[in-house]
Amino acid sequence: MQGQATQIIHAYRQAPWRVQRQWIGAFLLAVVGVAMVAALYLDVTARTAVAGREIQELRTEIITIQRENADLETQLADLTATAVMEKRATDLGYRPVQPGELDYVAVPGFVLPEPAILLAADDAVPQVQAQPPEYTQSLLEWFDEQIKLGVWR
């Protein structure tokens, strides 16, 4: 039994075309592997670059929108300023109420409203978590870091 197995292995080793095919197969496998890694790396890098650019643009957009928001709030306040509203009311034929012209009505359950803060408070500042380097580091940077750390010495 053992002799038969030895014969088969020996015959296999002896076949030159088998050896060649093994080399070619291994080489092609390596090439495909490297190509896949390279393609993946290029794809990830390209997408990271696009995302990074979008982040930069969004950052600019945020600042612009915040400024526009502040502008619009001020414009709204300009349009509803006391003097403006008083003039508009007067132009529309209104006049200030006199004490004797007021009627007070008892409304069961009514509670005099406290000063309501009508404006929305600024959103809570999100805690920006530090991103682990795995999400930001390129392959080359990782290699570089590993070399600097002396892992591969």
Next chain:
Amino acid sequence: MRQQYAVRSLIIVAGLVLAVLAVIVQMVRIQSSDQAKVFLSQGDRYAGEFQMFYPERGEIYDRNGHLLAGNRTVYEVGVSLSEMESADSLANILSKYLGLSYDEVHKKLTESPKSWEYVVIQDYVGVETVDALQKLVQDMNDADDSRLSGLAFKPHLERSYPENSLASNVLGFVTRDGRGYFGIEEKYNDLLAGNPVQIWVPRDPNKATEIPRVPNGTTLVLTINRDLQAKVESILDQALSDYGSPNGTIIVMNPRDGEILAMAATPRMDLNNYGNYFSLYDDGSQYNRSIGMSYEPGSVLKVLTMAAALDTGTVRPETTFIDTGSIEVGGITIQNWNRDAWGQQDMVGCLQHSLNVCLAWVSSQMGTQKFYNYMDRFGLGHSTGVDLSGEATGRLKVPGDGDWYPVDLGTNAFGQGVAVTPLQMLMAVSAIANDGKMVTPHVLYSMLRDGHQYNVPTQYAGSPISAETAHTLNNMLAISLEQESSQALLPGYRLSGKTGTAQIPTDYGYDAFHTNVSFVGWGPTDDPQFMVYIWMQSPSTSIWASETAAPVFSKVAEQTVILLNIPPDVVRGQLVTK
């Protein structure tokens, strides 16, 4: 033959492998060399830049959410010198649009140091001007005309006050360097301004990360009621015009919690043009007379003297005093305002007729120590602690001071020889309207920061008198107003209050022809919901507070009950019983 090819192939492969290995070795060697570190550090210099992110200055709102101070976009107009093609054209256009001289702009463009890449032509340029300039640039670009190349517009925010001069004395203002002056803007400058953050911003998009959000400055909500403030300012302006007074102030406060609902003073300035400051004010104390200027208040201080006397048991409301028209205190004779003798009076009569002689007698009966202890407990001579910048403390001379004389015990009792600010008086008298508890006046209602609202709690500045004393005096002052047929009365509402007419001290004694007129009052008497303090300087139509400050109080009270929805006493009684 086949073996020969195999050998050659192996040699070629080995050669290629060696070449690849050599390249890799060289790469590693170069990357790890000392020179690489130098090149890397040079590269880091251009990999990004530190940018300073300035938070948006916090807004200021009134208690009902009306914006009193916000921000608006303005632009810095500049030129990128490396991109500039025609200095003449740029100078011509910019001088025309920005109102600058051609030579000035041209000099900036052509004579700036060569190391400069960018030169600022003008900052704080309005949106309309920049829109027009941008349209011109766009039109020229469309026509392939590049003479305006290099022109740049950098937007940023500037403080803006939509209500212009409304509540200017309370708000203060912000200069272009971002610093607040006076009022709320100065007092809460650090909170409003927020914290600028310096962040490294990489140019490599691969390294772009989320920049930590720079929180805006804290938004403040004030206790001020914008509509009431506008009314009170209008009433003050009208009163100054009617009575020929150069300046004055009116404060409206809630005696229960110290919230200042309105604080008007003159002169006021348009906060969007704060450059007018120096033409309006001689010094900072004039910016808000309610807190910055002290004066001798006169008879409004009799309220405090009577409160102290009642609290110590020195007198009761029905205690009688025979007014002979004069009294000697510390060797000096004190007379009534009209130099008459008013005969037998009870304490209500003393207040109603504002008798100096009677109140000097009351303070003398109380004694020096008790009287000044009470004045100290009422906060005279101390700052109120109001959250506004620029508060004066006034002056209360006490025994032991070099300039205190025994006669001061008598004169201080009716508000002469003592200096207070209007807000100090209002705070002191709040004890009478608030069951003996004195409230600390404040303007800040709440702060909004990081999505949270922080309300300012009511703070008490002590209880100088008992609740019983406060109720008694409250009623006495209501009766004295009613019996005097005062012009301060408001139909439908029972109010308490006291006038004050004070001679003005000069370097040569008291001015015989000019007075400071004041009034302190509150209502409704049985449930005080507002307090008003009025001070007008040197009215020319009448020197008496009863003819000037008292009717102003009535007008302010009328507007206050309307805007605060305070029904007349009868209606309020019905509402309570229901």
